[in-house]
Amino acid sequence: MQKLGNFKLPNFFNYPPYFTLQPVRETREKQVQLWKELILDYCKSQKIFIVGLQDDFPLFSNPVIERSLSHEAKEVFLTALVTEGRAEWMDKHHKKCLILWLRIQDWANYILNFVKENGLEDSVMTVEDIRSGIETRGSELAGIDRGVLMRALRLLEQKGKAAIFKGTSADDEGVKFSA
CATH class of the missing domain: 1.10.10.570 ("Winged helix" DNA-binding domain. Chain C. Domain 1)
Known part of the structure; x- marks a missing residue:
């Protein structure tokens, strides 16, 4: 093969x-x-x-x-x-x-499950931590396209599962997850 x-x-x-x-x-x-x-x-x-x-x-x-x-x-x-x-x-x-090997809704679900499985509810993470932080190494989130991630996070925000905080630059945007 x-x-x-x-x-x-x-x-x-x-x-x-x-x-x-x-x-x-x-x-x-x-x-x-x-x-x-x-x-x-x-x-x-x-x-x-x-x-x-x-x-x-x-x-x-x-x-x-x-x-x-x-x-x-x-x-x-x-x-x-x-x-x-x-x-x-x-x-x-x-x-x-x-x-989109995972649809945006599926990415949102994956993020929510990841947050729950890793005890990250009520914690704040930067968008860059989600894409390249220690917590996400080895997961599907490592290296995720920023646009795809932001769309999934906005979907979670609409559902009341996350709050996105604007930073002084795109690198320090934060997200607080709620269960």
């Missing part, structure tokens, strides 16, 4: 037709589904939040079989993720895509 770093690639990754958009509807639906799962799994395992259509994203080419996805194919696969709510275009020209 081929690997990309420590990530095991699925068998279809070595099948040249999967790097070309398939004309038969049923085949294309299967192809799109496989690519959606691959993109989500890879991004989650590598903690990648942003995929650019122009970028040298490792999944979009396979040097072993000398195949690469066309611009159209990349856009089809990412648009399918957007349609499912698992990604969002970051610009109107569809050049960059924010990948």
